[in-house]
Amino acid sequence: MASSTGDRSQAVRHGLRAKVLTLDGMNPRVRRVEYAVRGPIVQRALELEQELRQGVKKPFTEVIRANIGDAQAMGQRPITFLRQVLALCVNPDLLSSPNFPDDAKKRAERILQACGGHSLGASDAIVTVLKLLVAGEGHTRTGVLIPIPQYPLYSATLAELGAVQVDYYLDEERAWALDVAELHRALGQARDHCRPRALCVINPGNPTGQVQTRECIEAVIRFAFEERLFLLADEVYQDNVYAAGSQFHSFKKVLMEMGPPYAGQQELASFHSTSKGYMGECGFRGGYVEVVNMDAAVQQQMLKLMSVRLCPPVPGQALLDLVVSPPAPTDPSFAQFQAEKQAVLAELAAKAKLTEQVFNEAPGISCNPVQGAMYSFPRVQLPPRAVERAQELGLAPDMFFCLRLLEETGICVVPGSGFGQREGTYHFRMTILPPLEKLRLLLEKLSRFHAKFTLEYS
Amino acid sequence: MASSTGDRSQAVRHGLRAKVLTLDGMNPRVRRVEYAVRGPIVQRALELEQELRQGVKKPFTEVIRANIGDAQAMGQRPITFLRQVLALCVNPDLLSSPNFPDDAKKRAERILQACGGHSLGASDAIVTVLKLLVAGEGHTRTGVLIPIPQYPLYSATLAELGAVQVDYYLDEERAWALDVAELHRALGQARDHCRPRALCVINPGNPTGQVQTRECIEAVIRFAFEERLFLLADEVYQDNVYAAGSQFHSFKKVLMEMGPPYAGQQELASFHSTSKGYMGECGFRGGYVEVVNMDAAVQQQMLKLMSVRLCPPVPGQALLDLVVSPPAPTDPSFAQFQAEKQAVLAELAAKAKLTEQVFNEAPGISCNPVQGAMYSFPRVQLPPRAVERAQELGLAPDMFFCLRLLEETGICVVPGSGFGQREGTYHFRMTILPPLEKLRLLLEKLSRFHAKFTLEYS
Numbered sequence: 063m064a065s066s067t068g069d070r071s072q073a074v075r076h077g078l079r080a081k082v083l084t085l086d087g088m089n090p091r092v093r094r095v096e097y098a099v100r101g102p103i104v105q106r107a108l109e110l111e112q113e114l115r116q117g118v119k120k121p122f123t124e125v126i127r128a129n130i131g132d133a134q135a136m137g138q139r140p141i142t143f144l145r146q147v148l149a150l151c152v153n154p155d156l157l158s159s160p161n162f163p164d165d166a167k168k169r170a171e172r173i174l175q176a177c178g179g180h181s182l183g184a185s186d187a188i189v190t191v192l193k194l195l196v197a198g199e200g201h202t203r204t205g206v207l208i209p210i211p212q213y214p215l216y217s218a219t220l221a222e223l224g225a226v227q228v229d230y231y232l233d234e235e236r237a238w239a240l241d242v243a244e245l246h247r248a249l250g251q252a253r254d255h256c257r258p259r260a261l262c263v264i265n266p267g268n269p270t271g272q273v274q275t276r277e278c279i280e281a282v283i284r285f286a287f288e289e290r291l292f293l294l295a296d297e298v299y300q301d302n303v304y305a306a307g308s309q310f311h312s313f314k315k316v317l318m319e320m321g322p323p324y325a326g327q328q329e330l331a332s333f334h335s336t337s338k339g340y341m342g343e344c345g346f347r348g349g350y351v352e353v354v355n356m357d358a359a360v361q362q363q364m365l366k367l368m369s370v371r372l373c374p375p376v377p378g379q380a381l382l383d384l385v386v387s388p389p390a391p392t393d394p395s396f397a398q399f400q401a402e403k404q405a406v407l408a409e410l411a412a413k414a415k416l417t418e419q420v421f422n423e424a425p426g427i428s429c430n431p432v433q434g435a436m437y438s439f440p441r442v443q444l445p446p447r448a449v450e451r452a453q454e455l456g457l458a459p460d461m462f463f464c465l466r467l468l469e470e471t472g473i474c475v476v477p478g479s480g481f482g483q484r485e486g487t488y489h490f491r492m493t494i495l496p497p498l499e500k501l502r503l504l505l506e507k508l509s510r511f512h513a514k515f516t517l518e519y520s
Numbered sequence: 521m522a523s524s525t526g527d528r529s530q531a532v533r534h535g536l537r538a539k540v541l542t543l544d545g546m547n548p549r550v551r552r553v554e555y556a557v558r559g560p561i562v563q564r565a566l567e568l569e570q571e572l573r574q575g576v577k578k579p580f581t582e583v584i585r586a587n588i589g590d591a592q593a594m595g596q597r598p599i600t601f602l603r604q605v606l607a608l609c610v611n612p613d614l615l616s617s618p619n620f621p622d623d624a625k626k627r628a629e630r631i632l633q634a635c636g637g638h639s640l641g642a643s644d645a646i647v648t649v650l651k652l653l654v655a656g657e658g659h660t661r662t663g664v665l666i667p668i669p670q671y672p673l674y675s676a677t678l679a680e681l682g683a684v685q686v687d688y689y690l691d692e693e694r695a696w697a698l699d700v701a702e703l704h705r706a707l708g709q710a711r712d713h714c715r716p717r718a719l720c721v722i723n724p725g726n727p728t729g730q731v732q733t734r735e736c737i738e739a740v741i742r743f744a745f746e747e748r749l750f751l752l753a754d755e756v757y758q759d760n761v762y763a764a765g766s767q768f769h770s771f772k773k774v775l776m777e778m779g780p781p782y783a784g785q786q787e788l789a790s791f792h793s794t795s796k797g798y799m800g801e802c803g804f805r806g807g808y809v810e811v812v813n814m815d816a817a818v819q820q821q822m823l824k825l826m827s828v829r830l831c832p833p834v835p836g837q838a839l840l841d842l843v844v845s846p847p848a849p850t851d852p853s854f855a856q857f858q859a860e861k862q863a864v865l866a867e868l869a870a871k872a873k874l875t876e877q878v879f880n881e882a883p884g885i886s887c888n889p890v891q892g893a894m895y896s897f898p899r900v901q902l903p904p905r906a907v908e909r910a911q912e913l914g915l916a917p918d919m920f921f922c923l924r925l926l927e928e929t930g931i932c933v934v935p936g937s938g939f940g941q942r943e944g945t946y947h948f949r950m951t952i953l954p955p956l957e958k959l960r961l962l963l964e965k966l967s968r969f970h971a972k973f974t975l976e977y978s
Contacts, residue, residue: 124930126958142856
């Protein structure tokens, strides 16, 4: 609870320190959670299975799990029709195979038609780590530093958990770079009314598309260490780096290479997902968190919380296995895998470049380079009369602009106000995902609409 | 906030009443959640798509969704290797097909070997509805009535949400029947220190395996209506009914058939899952909630909350489609589907019967009929010296018994204390899922162990 501003050098000089996140200081509601079905009995059963595998003599040869209502784990065969349709859904190439009955194929086609997209992945893991950190009331309530603009999972989760959102602004003039001086400002102000305990970084940035330099990551780690903040590194776009000179550096690797006192002590949770990268497999909810230097007792609490209900679907886990260990050069699938991966990333890089170019040619629109991730976050000038009109309608000015854009052009983008932006500036987030030629038309149409809108209200 | 005990007849005489769960009274943290990426812009885009389909003239022919980072929804083709391995995982019959490369097959085999079981399904939906209901502080904190014994998802979630758990006891002497007089007792006591707003019912019961009669369900609905409680009906075991004379009745159907004033007003959420039933597909996380008479504004809040992060995996959604609409009699897959379904349910019925028989032949063990679901919850006599020994070790007596059972026989069951039980009684929950012959050996081994344990401590 003690503020550590000012005792920076002392902190670095010291040896081992108490963790930011300890069993005593963590979310007390999480501690109170109990979950019998996966309690000490099941943990002991796992140990016994391991001992049996190691050849330890026991009065039995097998652990029989009669604790959980999972019929297939106990040998029940899946119903054929269900699995046939699922195989056709995940691999529609099989629709031309003669080995599947017609009704299974028809059903799979109908389901595939009706399926919309989904975009989550690592979200549940992020929510879980934030949950652990939330504690205190009033002036001791947990504060969490998040970038502005941010991905609204953060603001939504902090609101739901009753934590204090502490904004630090990314620097639009320097291609949305993260500035440690701004972190200090945000932290200093926050300490007046809450207890900041964690710092979230999104790299590559969402919605802003910047890629952090190695120097910046080192500075962020030093800041978190000195100020005793738990670090959350949202790295789900780590494969999506396009700009010449930009390179992805993982917080964990940089931390490890910084050596003592940081490497062995700074608490870090890093997140990845199958929804992004070259895979784009949003529908499978594959995501993971890797924790570094987390207090062992807290880590147990995290596992408990996850086993209460955060059980990821098996197809998503299978997918994650493939992403973490892709085919090796000697494998028969290697060549095709690499070719597909490169093609996806090359096309995304071309779309990132095109987006920046077309927007920056349009008067009244300026767009930072899309160094990584999947989004542009261009700034738009809105004429004062448009701002007034929006206020009359009870809308944020950028919401008013985006709604008009949608009504007149069919283009669906998200107003910057949902992500946060400096007062008086207006943005929108647009993905770079439509096919290249469609994207070109879309960018031009949007730029023309903005010109017309500006004329209409000037 | 006003207690309604005593104004029962008045409530029934009245016409339309305010909902239990209103926008004003719901969890204020949920109301504060905002989620830009799926806000009003996206809702309007959906409406526009519908208008276009209906032939309404627009200045464009297509809505282009540049709002969400779902690459495949924008036309990116999935990476072949990833989808091949997933198809092999969901339908291992394909492992013998010549149309898959060797490395994909090997990888699928390795993943299938490493996959443990999972048991969740409708859990996330239950948590979401409970979240909406939680509000107030101190004496106005939300109370939720849950059965004892209960499935620990309920106690764990209420603890995490900071709601008050209100226990009502099932009647072990009457095969774990639900007794409305006991609901009145529990409610009356709870009103002294919290504000009960919801009643959870698990039917068929977990861990207790009872199946509610239609009369009982009607009485519960009348009770909930008179006492102004939101009803949560956990019906994930609806296909798992074995006992002669037992039949599953859905709360929704019974409610609808009761007519006014109940049918049009009683708020109800009913839950189902692909993890149980004849399907047993725990690994896919397919579950759903159906809400009846929920306030429209609250329902919007629920959808918002679900879209922040509760996006179910696509394979699970596909599976749910199949469960809700299984093959029809004229479909080519009908015969095999029915045969497999009947075989699964018949074997479960035999196991339910066997479990009850063997346990009831063992001195010191008594077991109610397993009318439904997948569990027995037998009561065990533990000698006073075993209870003392457990207390010395700081363990619940049934935990001590179950740990010893595991160490000496390799049988893993869950102590009753994790589900709740009447003070001074001891139980354990054991699934009926092991294959029939293995189950017989297991039941006999367990009974013999209990005899030995009793002798040891008497």
